[in-house]
Amino acid sequence: MTDKNLKFLKVGLTGSIGSGKSEARKIFASIGAYTIDADLIARELTPPGEAAYEKIVAVWGKGILAADGTLDRKKLGDIVFSSGEETQKMNAILHPLIIHRENELAADFIAKSDGGIIVTEAALMIETGSWKRFDKIVLVCCPEAIRKSRIENSRNLDSGMFELISGSQMPEEEKRKYADYIIENDDSLDDLKMKTERIYYKLVNELKRKKA
Numbered sequence: 001m002t003d004k005n006l007k008f009l010k011v012g013l014t015g016s017i018g019s020g021k022s023e024a025r026k027i028f029a030s031i032g033a034y035t036i037d038a039d040l041i042a043r044e045l046t047p048p049g050e051a052a053y054e055k056i057v058a059v060w061g062k063g064i065l066a067a068d069g070t071l072d073r074k075k076l077g078d079i080v081f082s083s084g085e086e087t088q089k090m091n092a093i094l095h096p097l098i099i100h101r102e103n104e105l106a107a108d109f110i111a112k113s114d115g116g117i118i119v120t121e122a123a124l125m126i127e128t129g130s131w132k133r134f135d136k137i138v139l140v141c142c143p144e145a146i147r148k149s150r151i152e153n154s155r156n157l158d159s160g161m162f163e164l165i166s167g168s169q170m171p172e173e174e175k176r177k178y179a180d181y182i183i184e185n186d187d188s189l190d191d192l193k194m195k196t197e198r199i200y201y202k203l204v205n206e207l208k209r210k211k212a
Helices: 021-030 038-045 053-060 073-080 084-112 144-154 159-167 172-178 189-211
Strands: 008-015 034-037 116-121 136-141 181-184
Touching: 008 021, 008 172, 008 189, 021 034, 021 116, 021 136, 021 189, 034 038, 034 084, 038 084, 038 116, 053 073, 053 084, 073 084, 073 159, 084 116, 116 189, 136 172, 136 189, 144 159, 181 189
Parallel strands: 008 116, 008 136, 034 116, 136 181
Antiparallel strands: none
């Protein structure tokens, strides 16, 4: 490890669908962390002409395209989350590309900065084993009933799709075994903000110990 890398703490932020990990990432960003959003990267990789588009069409055919040639995310989601085999096909396409881009963004930040905390949000980092790339793992947890209600209200997903996506993810109780820090997000946004800020300052102390 170089002296330059000692100035940075790489943190993986994860959680099940509807847990509130994206809100936690925004809070981390607002108080000083450099943040990376794997979902945003995935969206940037999938328009026509981008790295993942042709691979996805080659696997599932033109039937998953909308009239304008873009991916019909509803059709594709129904297929991808219909079975573990289909989910693995998509993961095999997207995850290497996403991780490559995450590494590029982190390396760029490290090259241009004097130090700091890099928080990467990704839903499946534990499932894919990519959690091993990080110095610390933060897990956002929330009871399933609340997660389901949030998703149905905010993303306009029906209960069936929630169940399909949730079923493709590792159970929350299993994820807890991998976490260095856990944020219990079962209350208000203000409560999440307080808990996330508390974890951030613990991470700041982790970075200080790393540099010592």
